[in-house]
Amino acid sequence: MSKPERKVPSAGREPERPVRFSTVSDMEVAPLYTADDLPADTAERIGRPGEFPYTRGVYPNMYRGRLWTMRQFAGFGTAEDTNARFRFLLNNGQTGLSTAFDMPTLMGYDADHPRAQGEVGREGVAVSTLADMRALFAGIQLDRVTTSMTVNCTASVLLAMYLAVAEEQGVPWTALGGTIQNDMLKEFIAQKEWICPPEPSLRIMVDMMEFCSREVPRWHPVSISGYHIREAGSTAVQELAFTIADGITYVEAGLARGLAVDTFAPRLSFFFNLHNDFLEEIAKLRAARRLWATIMRDRFGARDERSLRLRTHAQTAGVSLTAQQPLNNIVRVTVQALAGILGGVQSLHTNSLDETLALPSEPAVMVALRTQQILGEESGITNTIDPLGGSWAVEALTDRIEAEARTYIKRIDELGGMVRAIEAGYPQREIAEAAYHYQQQLERDEKTVVGVNRYQVPEERPPDLLRVPLEVEGRQIDRVRRVKRERNGAEARAALARVRAAAEGRENLMPPLVAAVRALATVGEIADVYREVFGVYRDPAWL
Amino acid sequence: MALEGRRLRVVVAKPGLDGHDRGAKIIARALRDAGFEVVYTGLHQTPEMIAETAVQEDADAVGLSILSGAHLTLFPAVIDELKRRGGGDIVVFGGGIIPDSDVEALRAAGVTGIFTPGATTQEIVDWVKTNVRARGA
Numbered sequence: 001m002s003k004p005e006r007k008v009p010s011a012g013r014e015p016e017r018p019v020r021f022s023t024v025s026d027m028e029v030a031p032l033y034t035a036d037d038l039p040a041d042t043a044e045r046i047g048r049p050g051e052f053p054y055t056r057g058v059y060p061n062m063y064r065g066r067l068w069t070m071r072q073f074a075g076f077g078t079a080e081d082t083n084a085r086f087r088f089l090l091n092n093g094q095t096g097l098s099t100a101f102d103m104p105t106l107m108g109y110d111a112d113h114p115r116a117q118g119e120v121g122r123e124g125v126a127v128s129t130l131a132d133m134r135a136l137f138a139g140i141q142l143d144r145v146t147t148s149m150t151v152n153c154t155a156s157v158l159l160a161m162y163l164a165v166a167e168e169q170g171v172p173w174t175a176l177g178g179t180i181q182n183d184m185l186k187e188f189i190a191q192k193e194w195i196c197p198p199e200p201s202l203r204i205m206v207d208m209m210e211f212c213s214r215e216v217p218r219w220h221p222v223s224i225s226g227y228h229i230r231e232a233g234s235t236a237v238q239e240l241a242f243t244i245a246d247g248i249t250y251v252e253a254g255l256a257r258g259l260a261v262d263t264f265a266p267r268l269s270f271f272f273n274l275h276n277d278f279l280e281e282i283a284k285l286r287a288a289r290r291l292w293a294t295i296m297r298d299r300f301g302a303r304d305e306r307s308l309r310l311r312t313h314a315q316t317a318g319v320s321l322t323a324q325q326p327l328n329n330i331v332r333v334t335v336q337a338l339a340g341i342l343g344g345v346q347s348l349h350t351n352s353l354d355e356t357l358a359l360p361s362e363p364a365v366m367v368a369l370r371t372q373q374i375l376g377e378e379s380g381i382t383n384t385i386d387p388l389g390g391s392w393a394v395e396a397l398t399d400r401i402e403a404e405a406r407t408y409i410k411r412i413d414e415l416g417g418m419v420r421a422i423e424a425g426y427p428q429r430e431i432a433e434a435a436y437h438y439q440q441q442l443e444r445d446e447k448t449v450v451g452v453n454r455y456q457v458p459e460e461r462p463p464d465l466l467r468v469p470l471e472v473e474g475r476q477i478d479r480v481r482r483v484k485r486e487r488n489g490a491e492a493r494a495a496l497a498r499v500r501a502a503a504e505g506r507e508n509l510m511p512p513l514v515a516a517v518r519a520l521a522t523v524g525e526i527a528d529v530y531r532e533v534f535g536v537y538r539d540p541a542w543l
Numbered sequence: 544m545a546l547e548g549r550r551l552r553v554v555v556a557k558p559g560l561d562g563h564d565r566g567a568k569i570i571a572r573a574l575r576d577a578g579f580e581v582v583y584t585g586l587h588q589t590p591e592m593i594a595e596t597a598v599q600e601d602a603d604a605v606g607l608s609i610l611s612g613a614h615l616t617l618f619p620a621v622i623d624e625l626k627r628r629g630g631g632d633i634v635v636f637g638g639g640i641i642p643d644s645d646v647e648a649l650r651a652a653g654v655t656g657i658f659t660p661g662a663t664t665q666e667i668v669d670w671v672k673t674n675v676r677a678r679g680a
Contacts, residue, residue, distance in 0.1 A: 432568050
């Protein structure tokens with residue numbers, strides 16, 4: 001891939017505008033791409049849809065076979081509140097569920113813990129015990145939907161609860177489909193929800209991967225996520241590189257456990273961000289597939305085609321939305337979602353226009369879901385498989401993003417892998433630098449955000465926002481205390497002791513966890529076992 | 544920033560459980576680049592921890608960043624804890640996902656500067672320059 005060159009003669013034309021022609025990641029792009037920008041082996045590097053290296057998509061017929069799964073992330077208040085939102089979304093044509101938990105649940109505190117104060121049910125649903133999980137999925141047959149759960153350091157506990165609810169519904173685990181995020185490396189890199197340090201976090205994750213490959217074969221035990229890395233301020237290349245490097249670490253951890261690569265790699269899934277820069281995002285997704293397929297084949301010797309295919313969920317970039325003139329966010333989300341579809345994603349969340357102000361209101365969620373339906377069923381873009389394949393600009397950008405990501409991955413390998421790189425603060429600092437660089441560009445007006453640094457207007461009243469009443473906290477505290485009071489205390493304590501024994505030894509944690517949540521052990525109690533056995537990770541607070 | 548012979552000291556803190564530190568880190572760097580002495584607490588701080596840091600570090604101001612929606616609980620709690628430690632005169636400002644309708648309640652609780660999405664680092668730096676004086680000066 002050549003450096004950007006000026007190939008358009010300017011004689012007799014308008015001179016170029018005096019701006020830096022670069023992506024939102026500040027990658028400079030050429031004024032024109034031609035066949036000369038592509039290497040001789042381009043046809044092979046692009047391949048055909050559904051064939052190695054999957055640049056054009058993981059399936060031969062892509063959206064002509066099945067549209068992507070429309071999966072809106074939802075959760076607030078109590079389990080009953082969120083259950084109502086789930087039913088609203090399913091009734092409006094959504095095809096999969098996606099659960100947002102509140103901060104205490106995500107960090108391993110029960111609603112009645114002092115650290116949970118003010119946070120219960122506020123940015124997700126509060127789940128402290130199996131009673132909450134049961135209420136969350138009440139009336140939803142778990143073999144009829146696929147469910148995504150966004151949870152990481154307490155993922156093992158929430159998965160155990162989901163399995164227990166399935167059992168109560170009479171649904172066999174083999175019939176369960178879905179995904180649990182469970183990507184701890186990107187937590188240390190970007191999202192920063194953690195309990196214990198990286199090594200034991202990785203052990204818990206591998207336990208889940210191993211357990212699911214045997215007992216819950218249609219489940220994705222990890223969603224290797226670039227989304228949060230990008231939201232934290234990375235460039236598109238960093239998002240791709242760090243995500244793939246995280247994936248490499250998970251594969252190595254599985255192999256170190258003695259698992260054969262093709263027994264668990266087919267169930268690895270991904271989650272990428274869809275930011276504003278249209279071609280950069282499309283190229284990023286195409287580069288991701290080619291990179292992963294090549295690494296899985298050449299570095300890990302995977303032979304099963306399913307191990308080579310990078311299947312991904314994507315979400316439009318929350319960080320790109322503006323509080324100013326919020327209706328404009330509908331347009332941003334549309335462009336971002338379009339990039340995701342042209343980039344070949346398998347599942348998609350579109351953000352709601354009011355999300356810089358609060359959790360999404362019902363009318364705002366409806367527009368976001370309708371955006372996907374309009375793109376999927378009105379725009380015609382799904383009729384043709386990978387319609388942008390072969391575009392000189394798209395293929396050249398794909399090559400370049402792949403090459404730059406490979407350079408980062410090599411650097412991380414040289415540092416001793418992602419865990420060592422995280423301990424050295426390498427990805428964290430790279431992201432903070434990129435975030436600061438972008439903020440400075442914005443403040444110098446080198447980058448435009450419509451309504452924020454250009455085209456401002458006196459602001460109208462913000463749209464009607466969803467408010468989670470403070471009383472929710474009191475109700476949830478009462479509920480968890482009641483469950484603890486009414487359960488068989490001796491049984492819960494014995495079950496927690498078995499979790500502790502497994503944590504201290506080498507036994508897989510999942511079977512004792514399922515038993516513990518059945519005995520109504522709480523998220524906080526189990527997290528306390530993790531804290532005691534594995535230790536607590538603290539923010540190194542790098543600037 | 545040579546007021547009273549020393550640079551003004553600002554503690555930038557992340558109360559609560561959310562891990563969204565992009566904003567806090569950008570503000571911390573911008574304040575540092577503008578000549579302030581900045582102490583960044585890191586994530587997952589309780590109000591007690593933040594107040595303790597502010598008093599120990601002899602801070603002139605505390606900047607709070609929160610994106611989990613818990614600002615109505617946690618911002619006033621930080622101010623209470625500061626008062627309890629004799630730091631009631633430390634200027635407290637903050638930002639995050641804060642709806643307009645919550646701004647008055649936060650001001651009433653003693654959060655003197657509130658910055659919502661779209662605020663520039665320059666606005667915040669200017670505000671700190673105008674509104675923060677060395678304690679005891």
